[in-house]
Amino acid sequence: MQASPLDFFAKAWADDRDTWTSSTVNPLLIKHADLLPPNEDKDNPKRIFVPLCGRTLDMIWLVDKGYVVVGVELFRKAILKFFEKQKLEFEVTEVPEIPSAKLYTARDGRLLIYECNFFDLRRDVVGLFDGVYxxxxxxxxDPPDRPKYVETVKNSLRSTGTWLLLTFDIVAEGGEYKGPPFSLPFSTVAKSIPSDLSCTEVSSYLRPETASSLKLMKKYTFDLTVVLLVIVIRYIDVMRSVLKPTGTWLLLTVDLGVEGDQYRGPPFSLPFQAVAKLISSFFSCVEVHSCVDADEAEKNYTFDLTVRRSVIVIRPLSK
Ligand SMILES: C[S@@+](CC[C@H](N)C(=O)[O-])C[C@H]1O[C@@H](n2cnc3c(N)ncnc32)[C@H](O)[C@@H]1O
Structure with missing residues (x-):
């Protein structure tokens, strides 16, 4: 039977086999760090959340860039090894609100790591974040827990926040590699994110990995991807500020029913139901027209696609 991800990580840390830990800062983070919210005010640094942080050096790099970094890691050995390898002094405190947790603080309070299960962390304890790395x-x-993971990360982000996701897809034949970490292609990310997040694949490239570099038995090809998830609430906030109380926002949108997962966008599918859910606290919203456009597939796409087009009228709710 396949070990659960938690059993896998427990054994990996116990055996000092954290093969995913890199001895250098992730080059994709360095290359794409400007996608994270900029630190404009030194006295009020932006906060970056690093869920399932392991002992990644990337946290230190982010602190050096002026961010306050908050990680969460279940296994104490990972955290202690991190501080030992980085030769950092730290303090450990209890977290009264989360009895299972301990808090490690370093670098003048700019680096905080919670030792606990990600799912036990509470927003009222850790606060909101400007970015997620x-x-x-x-x-x-574990795939069944992923919707809860996505929801929890989303709820920890400010409405102007950015979630920088570095993920990979093993595209080699064979399928012997089982993870964790599991293959998480962009198409799966795009399908899994809630309708109030937008999602763009910023970069994607193929890299042949060898057995020796990953301490695996086979040769694999990884499709390394940087995915940027931006909360679209930012867009809605702008609309709220520019639209007069008597104004009207005429929205023409599409809902793309796609066979398979070949369609990636943008533009992304934005059905009326998603619009209504996103904006109902600020605007009234009526779908005045909706039609299915079956010809669209033949004209523009080489795969099956049904396009439902909607015309939506949106007006500010009177205060
Ligand atoms: C693949 S590693 C990634 C670590 C890190 N992000 C990096 O780039 O090196 C996943 C890490 O998450 C930790 N982990 C797994 N499940 C967890 C959970 N539910 N709560 C907290 N940490 C968890 C594991 O111990 C492991 O260190």
Whole structure:
């Protein structure tokens, strides 16, 4: 029987076999860090959440960039090894609100790591974040728990926040690699995110990995992907600020029913129901027209696609 991800990680840490830990800062983080919210005010640094942080050096790099970094890691050995390897002094305190947790603080309070299960962390304890840096974290969660992971990360982000996701897809034949971390292709990410997040694949490239570099028995090809998830609430906030109380927002949108998962967008599918859910606290919203456009597939796409087009009228709710 396949070990659960938690059993896998428990054994990996016990055996000092955290093969995913890199001895250098992740080059994709360095390359794409400007996608994270900029730190404009030194006295009020932006907060970055690093879920399932392991002992990644990337946390230190982010602190050096001026961010306050908050990680969460279940296994104490990972945290202690991190501080030991980085030769960092730290303090450990209890977390009264989360009895299972301990808090490790370093670098003048700019680096905080919670030792606990990600799912036990509470928003009222850790606060909201301006950014999330997720390298191999979503992909390390047992697939049945992933919707809860996505919801929890989403709820920990400010409405202007950005979730930088570095993920991979093993595209080699064979399927012997089982993870964790599990393969998490962009198409799966795009399908799994809630309708109030937008999602863009910023970069994707193929890299042949060898057995020796990953301490695996086979040769695999990884499709390394940087995915940027941006909360679209930011867009709605702008609309709220520019639309007069008597104004009207005429929205023409599409809902793409796709066979298979070849369609990636943008533009992304934005059905009326999603619009209504997103904006109902600020605007009234009526779908005045909706039709299915079956010809669209033949004209523009080489795969099956049904396009439902909607015309939606949106007006500010009177205060
Ligand atoms: C693949 S590693 C990624 C670590 C890190 N993001 C990096 O780039 O090196 C996943 C880490 O998450 C930890 N982990 C797995 N499930 C967890 C959970 N439910 N709560 C907290 N940590 C967890 C594991 O111990 C492991 O260190």
């Amino acid at each position: 997720d390298r191999g974290s979503w992909g390390s969660i």
